[in-house]
Amino acid sequence: MIKYLKQYRFYIILFLFLLIPIIAIDTATRSPRNYWPHDRAIISLTAPIQSVISWGLDLLVSGFQNYVFLLHTRQDNLLLTDENRKLLNTIAGLRETEQENMRLRKLLNFQEQFTLESVVARVIARDVSTEFRAIRINRGESSGIQKNMPVVTNEGIVGKVLRTTANSADVVTVMDLLSAVDAIDERSRARGVIEGYTDDTCLFRYVLRTDDIQVGDILISGGVGGIFPKGIPVALVSKVNRKPFGISQDVEVKPIVDFSKLEEVMVVTKAEHVPLPQEPTVRKATSAKLTEKGETPTESKGTAPPASTPSGKPAPVHAQ
Numbered sequence: 001m002i003k004y005l006k007q008y009r010f011y012i013i014l015f016l017f018l019l020i021p022i023i024a025i026d027t028a029t030r031s032p033r034n035y036w037p038h039d040r041a042i043i044s045l046t047a048p049i050q051s052v053i054s055w056g057l058d059l060l061v062s063g064f065q066n067y068v069f070l071l072h073t074r075q076d077n078l079l080l081t082d083e084n085r086k087l088l089n090t091i092a093g094l095r096e097t098e099q100e101n102m103r104l105r106k107l108l109n110f111q112e113q114f115t116l117e118s119v120v121a122r123v124i125a126r127d128v129s130t131e132f133r134a135i136r137i138n139r140g141e142s143s144g145i146q147k148n149m150p151v152v153t154n155e156g157i158v159g160k161v162l163r164t165t166a167n168s169a170d171v172v173t174v175m176d177l178l179s180a181v182d183a184i185d186e187r188s189r190a191r192g193v194i195e196g197y198t199d200d201t202c203l204f205r206y207v208l209r210t211d212d213i214q215v216g217d218i219l220i221s222g223g224v225g226g227i228f229p230k231g232i233p234v235a236l237v238s239k240v241n242r243k244p245f246g247i248s249q250d251v252e253v254k255p256i257v258d259f260s261k262l263e264e265v266m267v268v269t270k271a272e273h274v275p276l277p278q279e280p281t282v283r284k285a286t287s288a289k290l291t292e293k294g295e296t297p298t299e300s301k302g303t304a305p306p307a308s309t310p311s312g313k314p315a316p317v318h319a320q
Contacts, residue, residue: 106154117270133175156233156256182222188212204251
């Protein structure tokens with residue numbers, strides 16, 4: 001018997017594998033009142049096996065579904081991350097465009113106020129030397145820009161064109177040691193010349209000792225020399241050194257234009273010399289620029305250091 005079972009065990013096992021499911025299906029389709037004793041025994045034997053198989057299949061299906069879900073989630077996350085990056089870049093670009101439009105709108109208002117014909121240019125380089133202070137702009141001879149044309153912003157005078165190429169121009173600022181701008185005190189009408197002195201300070205020279213110059217006064221272009229239109233703000237008086245003797249007084253001034261934040265400028269190609277209206281409110285608003293920078297204007301009776309004597313030619317402008 002044992003030899004017979006060993007010889008035909010494969011067929012016996014195959015027969016049982018086929019028989020058990022058939023009996024289980026047959027038993028499951030019957031109502032409980034039709035169960036025979038052997039049906040109940042088979043159900044009792046096969047129920048745990050069916051439970052294990054069902055649990056394993058559910059676990060397998062659930063794991064596969066979770067894998068597919070995580071795969072799709074990862075792909076969605078990558079797409080959302082890329083889209084978020086693009087949106088952030090777009091928002092940053094729109095903000096920069098908004099700021100640029102505001103600056104250009106101010107330049108346009110300034111141009112209309114002074115009846116100027118001008119070319120708007122962007123600052124593309126700055127001079128890094130300590131003696132010469134110049135900038136380079138992205139407009140040149142092809143845009144009608146020529147040497148000695150005045151360069152301004154909505155705040156005031158920047159400087160004048162020093163040299164040009166077809167598509168760029170170098171501008172020497174009012175802070176350059178070689179710069180000299182004829183200026184008038186807007187309040188007292190005292191006249192002098194603004195010359196470059198240090199990184200953020202200029203000197204108002206050749207002012208008579210008897211002239212009424214006070215801290216906070218606005219200095220505007222005088223129109224002498226045929227370069228700068230008359231009436232454009234140039235600097236703000238920050239310190240007055242009245243000498244007890246001599247014919248002149250030393251006056252330190254701060255440029256009206258904030259050169260550290262300079263991005264766009266206007267090159268004046270044609271102008272009508274229309275002076276600024278003398279409004280005290282304008283003077284007070286501009287005087288607040290020193291306080292905003294954390295500086296306290298002072299007036300003393302000491303002697304200001306003499307201005308350095310410039311020599312040589314302007315140094316080349318280096319790209320930022």
